[in-house]
Amino acid sequence: MTVTPIKPWRATKRDIATQIAVLLASVVAAYFLIANTGFEGRLPLVIFFGIFSITALAIISGLRRGKEAAKDAVLAGAAYVGLFALLLPVVSILWTVISRGTAAIYGGFFTTDMSQDPFSSPLDAGGIKHALIGTLWLIVIALIISVPLGILTALYLTETKGPGSGLIRFLVQAMSGIPSIVAGLFIYSALISGTGRGFSGFMGALALSILMIPTVARTAEEVLKLVPPDLREAGLALGATQWKTVALVVLPAAKSGLVTAVILGVARIAGETAPLLFTTGGADATNLNPMDDNMGTIPFYIWKALIDGSPEAASRAWAGIFILMLAVLALFGTARYLSRARTVR
């Protein structure tokens, strides 16, 4: 004889039927209200649908199971409203970028720069070669600076646990909340203003490093904490020094997680605009040298297109955003993939 477990908390067929009926009725009611009053558009439709369906479900469960059940239904409805309000912007942003972002992309988009064409010129001329080169340079330099500093900070917090590590952890957290514009202003005030040096890609990379270090350090700390202490003790028991243990045991064990930390750091800075206006300036021509003179970057390309205001420039801005978002999505997907591989193993 087989026993089928009963699941009394599951919604019964009758519950589901009631819910579907209520939702459908709410759609119809909201639609009629919109059609017969001064409200217009999809937004009030959605709002009235929410109000009607939550009220109706609350009343029904209240009649069936009492006051507490009615409150419960309101809470469930509110939670779904929260979910909807969270997802609506994401979906809208992704949809807008994808639908508007491809208009300005043509064959020569990645092989030409904007030195010959203004932003308001037709969409079959000019491109973002200069901006791609600039952004890549900035990311490479920022990586060279902030990856060692970020990982050393994480090592200080997890491995050597030196004096003041609590304070450092606190400061790193606070540092990750610094507005990006302050990082740009700082580099400008310390290294550019009054020194005779001008804007350059390197300065921008310094400003971006300030924003990247805390991201790398915090993620790397989390990852290093996950390395089992047994591994460290095993290394030390074999007679290795702490340096050898960290370099040959701990860091290799956390490798994929550290790569994730670096990737998240890059995703954090790839689209930063404000600090670059104070440090890298911007350019429409290709500049291969990050140590000298203004450099174009993808965020600056978008910024300039935005300021220009013409429809062609707007298409260019969306194309720039499209490229940037593809990059962020790719980085993010890689980070997810790596961290998943880590948890499975």
Added chain:
Amino acid sequence: MTIAEVERPNPAPAPRALETKPRISDQIFRSIVALGGFSSLIILGLIAAYLFFRGYSILRTEGLSFITGYEWVSAINSDGTAGSEQSTYGVGAMLLGTLVTAAIALTIGVPVAVLAALYLTFFAPVRIRNFLVSVVDLMAAFPSILFGLWGLYVLMEPGMYVAELLNKYLGWIPIFAVPVPVFLRSPFIAGLVLAVMIIPIVTAISREIFAQTPLDRIQAAYALGASKWAMIKSVAFPYSYSGIVGGAMLGLGRAMGETVAVFTVLNILYQANFKILLGAGGNLASHIILKFGEASEEEIKALMAAGFVLFLLTLGVNMLANFIVSRTSRRGR
């Protein structure tokens, strides 16, 4: 078979001292790590020192009125010609704008984020939850210029519609009043964009805090016959209340320091504007970026001082927020 007798050494070996000092290689390793570890302290110190140092002359002449003053007038234009008679620098109006836009963002963003976190923790099936958590993380990584562009081209229209309704039905409240019915590029819309920007971070923190509610207490509540509402009200919420406050403050810090999105959406005008539906205003960061391009030597110094104020403000808010969050998550009630 005989067992060989082991001869005990005589006399017994002299007791030895143990070396606790790390070897040379470890000493070098530790000092390099410490150097890297203190980099954040050094950077934060340098930021405060340089911005203060560059803006000092303005801060000294203006004194407290740099914070409270509502005038930003420069005596010298960027091309060297004389502007108005005497320069006055006070960031009061922009400080007010920073607080107003951030307050709107929190009013809209925090309830949404907390409800979404409730859904993620207590309602969502595991698979959907994992997927949505990734979506929230991804949203937090979107660059701010993307939010700005989206706010300008997509959110502006529904935002204006809501603003119109607010003005129509609540216009008797002074903050919703407008002299002419134009709702374009108002602080309200900037606040909406900022709300969208802070929702991911507040959601992520609230979800983490909710998820730390002790399971035995949740199950005890259910065993007593509690509904989800009763459980959340009497167990989950009291436990995570202060953590949510901390998460909201992290969102506040982000909203106060936002530059590009506000600059894109808002009509930046230097005036103290309480009427949130009126298309004028700004915040500290967007003011700095607006003035920077055409600023004279002296005005740049004033902008550095403004940056110093912004730095202290956001750093203070962030430190307090982190303190609250870490205290909540460590407390194993």
